[in-house]
Amino acid sequence: MSENFKAILINQKEKDFTREVKTIDKSFLKHGDVLVKVDYSSLNYKDALILKNGARLVKEFPHIPGIDFSGKVVESENSNYKSGDEVILTGWRVGEIYYGGYSQYAKVNADFLVKKPENISTKQAMILGTAGFTALQCSFATKTAREELLLGKKVEDVIVTGASGGVGSIAVMILNKLGCNVTAVTSKESNKEYLKSIGAKNIINTADLNKEPRPLDKGLWDGAVDTVGGQILSNVLAQTKENGIVAACGNAVDIKLNTTVMPFIIRGVKLWGINSVNASTKRRQFLWNEASKLIDFEKLNQSIKTIGLEELLDIYSKMLKGETSGRYIVDLNK
Numbered sequence: 101m102s103e104n105f106k107a108i109l110i111n112q113k114e115k116d117f118t119r120e121v122k123t124i125d126k127s128f129l130k131h132g133d134v135l136v137k138v139d140y141s142s143l144n145y146k147d148a149l150i151l152k153n154g155a156r157l158v159k160e161f162p163h164i165p166g167i168d169f170s171g172k173v174v175e176s177e178n179s180n181y182k183s184g185d186e187v188i189l190t191g192w193r194v195g196e197i198y199y200g201g202y203s204q205y206a207k208v209n210a211d212f213l214v215k216k217p218e219n220i221s222t223k224q225a226m227i228l229g230t231a232g233f234t235a236l237q238c239s240f241a242t243k244t245a246r247e248e249l250l251l252g253k254k255v256e257d258v259i260v261t262g263a264s265g266g267v268g269s270i271a272v273m274i275l276n277k278l279g280c281n282v283t284a285v286t287s288k289e290s291n292k293e294y295l296k297s298i299g300a301k302n303i304i305n306t307a308d309l310n311k312e313p314r315p316l317d318k319g320l321w322d323g324a325v326d327t328v329g330g331q332i333l334s335n336v337l338a339q340t341k342e343n344g345i346v347a348a349c350g351n352a353v354d355i356k357l358n359t360t361v362m363p364f365i366i367r368g369v370k371l372w373g374i375n376s377v378n379a380s381t382k383r384r385q386f387l388w389n390e391a392s393k394l395i396d397f398e399k400l401n402q403s404i405k406t407i408g409l410e411e412l413l414d415i416y417s418k419m420l421k422g423e424t425s426g427r428y429i430v431d432l433n434k
């Protein structure tokens with residue numbers, strides 16, 4: 101490898117945070133036992149928060165952000181990986197307490213990596229990234245957990261909130277592919293046609309669910325994927341039918357949840373929290389292997405923007421204002 105390479109460094113001086121693309125030296129990478137030449141990373145909501153001010157997740161500065169990446173192993177001190185292996189990393193607090201993927205090289209603990217399935221490319225792996233991996237977890241919780249684990253009725257009508265975001269749009273596609281009638285909730289009128297093209301049957305405006313929830317509402321959904329939290333999640337819970345599973349992964353609207361016990365004790369609704377960060381390696385390998393069967397990358401490509409490190413410095417703040425849609429992937433060779 102070359103001794104010098106490009107990475108984003110975020111820094112804190114008293115209350116001020118800075119972020120810039122810098123040329124750094126290999127000796128800067130101090131964690132882990134596997135060195136990866138990064139092909140792609142991606143922009144997730146958590147990345148945007150970290151780029152703004154470390155999001156209280158980053159404890160030491162200067163720091164290299166980027167919570168996911170894909171690439172090729174170039175050096176390994178671990179017997180499970182050898183030079184040339186193609187790998188994917190999401191979660192495990194990489195990009196938070198360990199240096200992340202907004203860098204042409206990343207060094208991480210071998211236990212954090214999964215081997216990339218042969219039927220997807222490193223680019224496709226980051227088209228999914230943390231958002232896609234989380235959408236896979238949410239969709240399996242909503243659909244497969246109820247049908248197979250709890251031996252419940254077939255899951256047909258499902259709702260996905262924050263539908264034009266990274267997690268939401270991929271969940272729309274997966275649940276449609278799994279045979280569900282997907283209702284997508286979005287605040288962006290302009291994304292209706294796109295959401296239909298990737299598998300949404302119906303579209304609801306976010307404003308229709310952003311109201312004071314009733315303890316129980318008319319049951320409409322066999323299951324749900326919620327990426328936004330707040331009142332929208334409260335209303336989704338109140339509208340979920342008997343024994344439905346609501347997979348909650350996000351807080352783009354609010355971290356608060358104002359609900360009652362009624363959906364849980366009258367309808368047996370289950371609120372299933374999703375945490376992609378610490379998912380087991382076995383679960384990760386299973387879900388990544390499922391990805392190629394459930395994702396139509398050609399369709400998803402319409403909403404993918406490929407950017408370089410410099411462009412990332414502009415776009416993250418738009419994501420925090422809810423002004424972005426679809427996925428941004430970061431090409432480390434751009």
Ligand SMILES: NC(=O)c1ccc[n+]([C@@H]2O[C@H](COP(=O)([O-])OP(=O)(O)OC[C@H]3O[C@@H](n4cnc5c(N)ncnc54)[C@H](OP(=O)(O)O)[C@@H]3O)[C@@H](O)[C@H]2O)c1
Nearest residue numbers: 145234262263264265266267286287350351352375376422
């Ligand atoms: N638990 C986990 O392991 C995990 C993993 C990944 C992500 N997450 C969380 O999941 C959420 C989504 O992540 P993402 O990467 O998909 O983010 P994203 O691409 O920014 O998508 C979020 C979507 O939520 C909607 N939204 C955002 N701000 C809103 C607002 N103020 N009011 C109403 N709707 C709003 C928008 O959808 P519309 O434009 O369609 O309205 C937006 O596209 C985030 O909270 C993230 O932290 C959690």
